[in-house]
Amino acid sequence: MNRALFKIMLAGSIISLPVASHGQANGAALAANGASPADTRLLKTIKDRPAVKTAFAALEAEHDQWVENIIALTQIPAPPFKEAQRAKAYADKFKAAGIGDVEIDKEGNVLGLLRGSGKPGGKLVVVAAHLDTVFPEGTDVTVKREGDTLHAPGIGDDVAGLATQLSLIKALAAAKIKAPMDILFVGDVGEEGLGDLRGVKHLFLKGKYKDRIASFFSIDDGSVDGLTNGGVGSKRYKLTFKGPGGHSFGAFGIVNPMTAMSQAIVNIYKIPVPKSPKTTFSASVVGGGSSVNAIPRESWLQLDMRSESAAELAKLEQAVLAQVDAGVASENAARSTKDGAISVDKQLIGDRPAGNTDAASPLVQQTIAAYATEGVTARLSFSSTDANVPMNLGIPASPFRARRRAGAAIRWTNGSTSARRLP
Numbered sequence: 001m002n003r004a005l006f007k008i009m010l011a012g013s014i015i016s017l018p019v020a021s022h023g024q025a026n027g028a029a030l031a032a033n034g035a036s037p038a039d040t041r042l043l044k045t046i047k048d049r050p051a052v053k054t055a056f057a058a059l060e061a062e063h064d065q066w067v068e069n070i071i072a073l074t075q076i077p078a079p080p081f082k083e084a085q086r087a088k089a090y091a092d093k094f095k096a097a098g099i100g101d102v103e104i105d106k107e108g109n110v111l112g113l114l115r116g117s118g119k120p121g122g123k124l125v126v127v128a129a130h131l132d133t134v135f136p137e138g139t140d141v142t143v144k145r146e147g148d149t150l151h152a153p154g155i156g157d158d159v160a161g162l163a164t165q166l167s168l169i170k171a172l173a174a175a176k177i178k179a180p181m182d183i184l185f186v187g188d189v190g191e192e193g194l195g196d197l198r199g200v201k202h203l204f205l206k207g208k209y210k211d212r213i214a215s216f217f218s219i220d221d222g223s224v225d226g227l228t229n230g231g232v233g234s235k236r237y238k239l240t241f242k243g244p245g246g247h248s249f250g251a252f253g254i255v256n257p258m259t260a261m262s263q264a265i266v267n268i269y270k271i272p273v274p275k276s277p278k279t280t281f282s283a284s285v286v287g288g289g290s291s292v293n294a295i296p297r298e299s300w301l302q303l304d305m306r307s308e309s310a311a312e313l314a315k316l317e318q319a320v321l322a323q324v325d326a327g328v329a330s331e332n333a334a335r336s337t338k339d340g341a342i343s344v345d346k347q348l349i350g351d352r353p354a355g356n357t358d359a360a361s362p363l364v365q366q367t368i369a370a371y372a373t374e375g376v377t378a379r380l381s382f383s384s385t386d387a388n389v390p391m392n393l394g395i396p397a398s399p400f401r402a403r404r405r406a407g408a409a410i411r412w413t414n415g416s417t418s419a420r421r422l423p
């Protein structure tokens with residue numbers, strides 16, 4: 001179980017710094033599976049080390065405990081902004097796994113430090129999985145078992161990642177493997193939706209380890225061959241258009257915030273965006289008005305913008321906000337403002353930075369090689385995850401999606417539940 005994942009972590013934590021320059025130089029010469037021959041050789045060497053074999057054996061022996069951890073953690077609800085109960089249980093499991101310096105930071109992230117052989121306080125590697133789920137408070141999180149398949153909301157995204165971290169910690173300890181750098185294991189909060197990556201943002205911008213992080217891995221939902229090296233950035237706004245309001249008959253002729261909003265939406269949809277880097281927008285949710293015979297005082301719009309490129313996202317944001325202002329101006333010019341003019345509040349409700357880790361970088365190259373030693377051809381992709389934050393800061397980062405052995409049967413269903421068939 002999770003052998004590919006284990007090697008991938010070894011690639012990042014144990015060898016990435018010593019061979020960083022070599023990996024860069026090798027970016028051009030790739031084998032058919034996408035890994036450079038030198039990285040493939042390196043990973044094969046690692047696979048044959050006695051300590052690594054011991055660690056693999058420990059991972060196999062850990063399987064039942066891994067399943068028990070998945071079930072136990074899934075059944076503790078962790079809706080957005082309410083991860084505290086699961087965090088506490090996870091911190092206890094960190095301690096039981098034997099990791100040091102366990103704490104829950106100010107934002108609610110669970111942290112545990114596995115000391116390496118380097119100097120205390122030196123650079124470290126982060127391995128993370130997220131505590132939160134997309135499911136709202138009150139969702140039934142009971143795990144249901146059907147043969148070798150487990151069903152429950154959030155079980156794959158991302159409790160399996162949390163449980164995998166515990167198994168990795170124990171396997172490293174069983175084999176007495178000491179990485180050159182410390183490894184900071186993290187169960188982070190706020191990965192999903194309006195959580196807006198708050199856990200990882202805190203880790204990189206305010207947390208006590210922020211200046212020590214050399215690279216970042218996260219274990220998150222997806223297919224076995226997925227390797228995300230690009231972070232899709234997003235900006236989300238709630239735009240509230242306000243006006244004087246009045247009776248639909250008696251006050252006819254005054255400005256209407258709904259018209260300003262509609263005008264803005266129509267014009268936003270004329271903004272040209274590049275196919276590559278993929279850049280998109282969506283007018284997604286609207287509301288407002290109070291009665292069919294009243295000119296509204298208020299109408300609002302939630303808008304989502306995304307791009308693979310930070311520069312394109314910034315350009316799009318500017319163009320969209322200009323159209324919002326233009327919609328307001330055109331309505332104020334078109335009808336009477338004797339009772340008051342239309343104004344707009346622009347509230348930023350989501351901000352995920354864009355970024356990417358170069359496919360030729362040592363981290364990506366060695367990760368591809370790690371997949372290849374398990375017979376898996378890595379598929380590079382863009383996605384919006386915890387890794388957006390370090391990518392945007394220029395720190396090598398990669399969420400990998402290798403929670404199953406190649407060929408092992410795991411089924412996932414999206415929507416209200418995730419299902420995991422046990423390998």
Ligand SMILES: [Zn+2]
Binds near residue numbers: 157158191
């Ligand atoms: Zn996830």
